[in-house]
Amino acid sequence: MTFWLTALLVWMAAGARVGRVLVKPATTARVAIVVAVAAVAVAATVTIPEVGVPLDHLAPHGIRGRSVADHAQLAAWLLFAVATSVVAAAAWPVVSRRNLRQIAAMIYAAGLVAVAIALAWSATFGWVAVLLACGFIAVTGLRNLDWTALGRGIALYTSGTVVVGVLSVLTIRRLLVAEDAARPGEPGWFWPAWQAASLLIAVGAVWIVLELWARARLLLRQIRLLHRVLLERFPEVVAHDQLGSTTQLKASDQVAQILDALYLQSGGGVELAAAGPPPRSIGERADQVARWAREPLGEVVIDARWIAPPEGLSPRGWVQAIARAYEGADRRASARSR
Structure with missing residues (x-):
């Protein structure tokens, strides 16, 4: 056998x-x-x-x-x-x-x-x-x-x-x-x-194909919650030709859609004095963006400078960091509500 x-x-x-x-x-x-x-x-x-x-x-x-x-x-x-x-x-x-x-x-x-x-x-x-x-x-x-x-x-x-x-x-x-x-x-x-x-x-x-597919599946699972929430607010970020594709292309599309939605929510490139420059710490910056994405009318003020991926970090890595922070904030909020 x-x-x-x-x-x-x-x-x-x-x-x-x-x-x-x-x-x-x-x-x-x-x-x-x-x-x-x-x-x-x-x-x-x-x-x-x-x-x-x-x-x-x-x-x-x-x-x-x-x-x-x-x-x-x-x-x-x-x-x-x-x-x-x-x-x-x-x-x-x-x-x-x-x-x-x-x-x-x-x-x-x-x-x-x-x-x-x-x-x-x-x-x-x-x-x-x-x-x-x-x-x-x-x-x-x-x-x-x-x-x-x-x-x-x-x-x-x-x-x-x-x-x-x-x-x-x-x-x-x-x-x-x-x-x-x-x-x-x-x-x-x-x-x-x-x-x-x-x-x-x-x-x-075939290792490259297998690893890229596995990483795309993991990315889709990590950003699923953030993608769903932002897509409900800004459905226009989804193009008609992005509805059906391979796993890797679907992951790339969703990363781009999340960044586009965050950009639209920030005012489409308007710089706000109240936002100030983003911090150097990627974790702190991701936490702030996640809080703002969760409560756009809350205390946190974000503009387009915060949305752009930090230097040395790819768009995928940046969206993953935001998604992890968003999911963590969502779990903490759910625990408090209980």
């Missing part, structure tokens, strides 16, 4: 990458990621016993002493290594967009030669090529790690590649000692590690 589930999840990641290429420009790196994840999906599918056995029946005596499924798995991992090497090459400063296509063409050509040699002559050579490519990918990944959505995706993808490299070493060792290198899933072989590597690569390839 785990084999089927792993293959399904990796194919879903491959489909997500295909969708990203369809909605964004199909650059050399994006196409290479699609090829790499699809190759991992093929490798994960071949390791399924119900798939591998029928493949082996195509050539009962094998090909050069090895089963069809073994050849398919080796070719798939070689293709993954080659395609990911194209992505890694694009990350190096010496490679420009102008010459990336030429470099990618040379990498793909070398990869095809490696696949042909591995299938026609030596499986050991094929796994050595996978190992060398994984080393190059791991070094490139470590150079580009940072604490961003992209950096976290690179970390996951690189981790999966490192696991593939380690498993390649173990496979080479089995081949060199003249043992039959059983495919993942057979007794004595590290099939959970192969599955973990496949899942790490698949999740890393």
